[in-house]
Each structure stands twice: as structure tokens, then as C-alpha cells.
Amino acid sequence: MHLHYHRAVFFPPGPGLPAFSVVGYVDDQEIESYNSDVCQSVPKTEWMKKLGPEYWERETKHNQIAEIACKQQLQAIKKQFTKTQGLHVYQEIFGCELSDDGSTVAALYNMQGYNGKDLMYLDTQKWLWIPVVNEARFFTHAWNQPGTSETEKWKNYLTNTCVGQLKNILALGREDLKKKVVPEVKVWGHHQSDGVTRLYCLVYGFYPQTVHVKWMRNGVDYIPSDKMSPILPHPDGTYRIRVSVEVPQVEEDAYSCHVEHSSLQE
Structure with missing residues (x-):
């Protein structure tokens, strides 16, 4: 079982295309979403509603902060590339995975992309950012400096917050998540x-x-x-x-x- 979130920033935004959006999944099931048009995190399953209003208020505030940061990141990425016209897209996928019995962490990850191509990712064994293209080296060099807040932030989130959140969500929705329907x-x-x-x-x-x-x-x-x-x-x-x-x-x-x-x- 794994919990993963997909973030996307579009510039310029357009009709039906929010400037910022987040979708959360457990495995392949959508569990929550947020976008800059609604500015509110909402549950996508009945059992996620059991987490209560305080949880969704925290998620909303968290995503509002992430929206600002991701928009700033897109503008910073644009400066590293020569293309300046047309639609620009910054994407980030991050999450955690547990073993089938839920006893051990199987995977932690953060991957980022720009305009549909891989940009960089976080090596969660060495806790170093790895550039996929030369333009990403500007960011990975800065983030790989000792004590950098960006790396520490993600290390704490993935190893503690994400894993704990996944265990809590699995306890709430286990019956629904474990269901099997014959084709x-x-x-x-x-x-x-x-x-x-x-x-x-x-x-x-x-x-x-x-x-x-x-x-x-x-x-x-x-x-x-x-x-x-x-x-x-x-x-x-x-x-x-x-x-x-x-x-x-x-x-x-x-x-x-x-x-x-x-x-x-x-």
C-alpha cells in the first residue's frame, strides 16, 4: 500500500485548468483533492470524511502554503530554461509505501518534472537531490548543502508524517481498499x-x-x-x-x- 500526492502548477492558467492542483491517492484510489479555484481540500471517499473538519482545515492550510511555494518554484525553474513562451507546467509526485503487512517502509520518494519531462528526484537512501537534466543542477546543488531546510523538510515529512498518515488512512479505509471486484x-x-x-x-x-x-x-x-x-x-x-x-x-x-x-x- 502506498500514499502518494500529485501536485501541478500551470502558467498561465486557463478555463478548466487551475493554476495549482493537488490530488492524493492510496494506491490507485483518489482520496482527496485541492485546487486554486476552490482553495479547499476535500475528501473523495466516504471513509476519508471520518477524519473530521480539523484534519481538512489542516490539509487546506498545508496546500495553500504549498501553492505559494510551488508557484515560486515554477518561476525559478523557468529562469533555468531558454523557453519563455507558451504553457509551462511544474509537476511533483511524492509519497511513501508500506509492506503488505504494514510493518516496514518499502519506499519513500519525491520526483519533480517540468513541461512533461523529468527534472530531478530525491535519493531517499542518501538523502541527496539528483538532477536528471543540467538545468536542475542549480537547485540540487543548493538543496544538497549540509543542513539545507528543503532536504530536512522532505526527510521529516516522508519518514514520519507520510508513513503515519498512511497507517491512519489504512485503518479507516481498509475494507474499501482491500475490496476486489471480478471483471x-x-x-x-x-x-x-x-x-x-x-x-x-x-x-x-x-x-x-x-x-x-x-x-x-x-x-x-x-x-x-x-x-x-x-x-x-x-x-x-x-x-x-x-x-x-x-x-x-x-x-x-x-x-x-x-x-x-x-x-x-x-
Whole structure:
């Protein structure tokens, strides 16, 4: 189980595109959000509401402070790059992961990006910032100085606050987070041209998100898919994916859609 937050700053902002936004997840389930249009942290599940108004007031204040800092960071990053026109995006993903039994910390991380590309990340073994591009060295050099508040801030947050918060959230939402919903499967074919058929396999209504879908020939041969949709969410909290392949029309061959999902192993 892991708790992770995605922050994004857009400049200039536009209609339907807040200048700043934060979305929190436990694994693949959205649990809270904040953006600069609403200026308030809100729960995204019923069980997160149990944390009460004081928690959400603290989260709101924390995100309001983060909004100021992230906007300043975007402006500082822009100065390190030659591009000055158009849309600029600063992104940050950070969080913590616990082992399956919750007894040990499996991972801690902070990764930052600019305009869709990796910028730098925090090595949480050595507690050093690592630049991915040369333009990030301005920041990593400054943050890697002994006693730098930026590094100490993240070390304290990831090792203490994040881990403690994840344990608390898991205690509240364990039943919902541990649920497993068996996928539904629908298959069909469409004749493309002489001797060729495109086969479709739609897998939907499953939870959790991780799933493996593949087409098989005669129950043995795996057929690489040439078209696969991303795993998309449903409003009810489940997911869907569609996988398709082109195959020759050979009467002796039988094709089947093979689905692997944790709910099918019970």
C-alpha cells in the first residue's frame, strides 16, 4: 500500500485548468483533492470524511502554503530554461509505501518534472537531490548543502508524517481498499479485409486497477496486441480496458481473451 500526492502548477492558467492542483491517492484510489479555484481540500471517499473538519482545515492550510511555494518554484525553474513562451507546467509526485503487512517502509520518494519531462528526484537512501537534466543542477546543488531546510523538510515529512498518515488512512479505509471486484469480459470481431479479422476484448467493472489482458491462439500462443487502451476509471470506482488484435481467418484456429486479475485468484 502506498500514499502518494500529485501536485501541478500551470502558467498561465486557463478555463478548466487551475493554476495549482493537488490530488492524493492510496494506491490507485483518489482520496482527496485541492485546487486554486476552490482553495479547499476535500475528501473523495466516504471513509476519508471520518477524519473530521480539523484534519481538512489542516490539509487546506498545508496546500495553500504549498501553492505559494510551488508557484515560486515554477518561476525559478523557468529562469533555468531558454523557453519563455507558451504553457509551462511544474509537476511533483511524492509519497511513501508500506509492506503488505504494514510493518516496514518499502519506499519513500519525491520526483519533480517540468513541461512533461523529468527534472530531478530525491535519493531517499542518501538523502541527496539528483538532477536528471543540467538545468536542475542549480537547485540540487543548493538543496544538497549540509543542513539545507528543503532536504530536512522532505526527510521529516516522508519518514514520519507520510508513513503515519498512511497507517491512519489504512485503518479507516481498509475494507474499501482491500475490496476486489471480478471483471466482466465481452469479446467480438470485425472483418477488416479479405482474410483478416480484428478481434476486440473489453474487460470492465474490475477492482483493483492492475490487470493483464491478452489474446491467445488455440489456448497456447500469445498474440501481441497492436491496439490497447489505457486502463480507464469508471464513476463507480472500477476500471476498464480494451485490447484488440488483427488475425488471419483460419478455420482451424480458435482465439480466446485471457484475463489475469487478483479477484480471479481467490
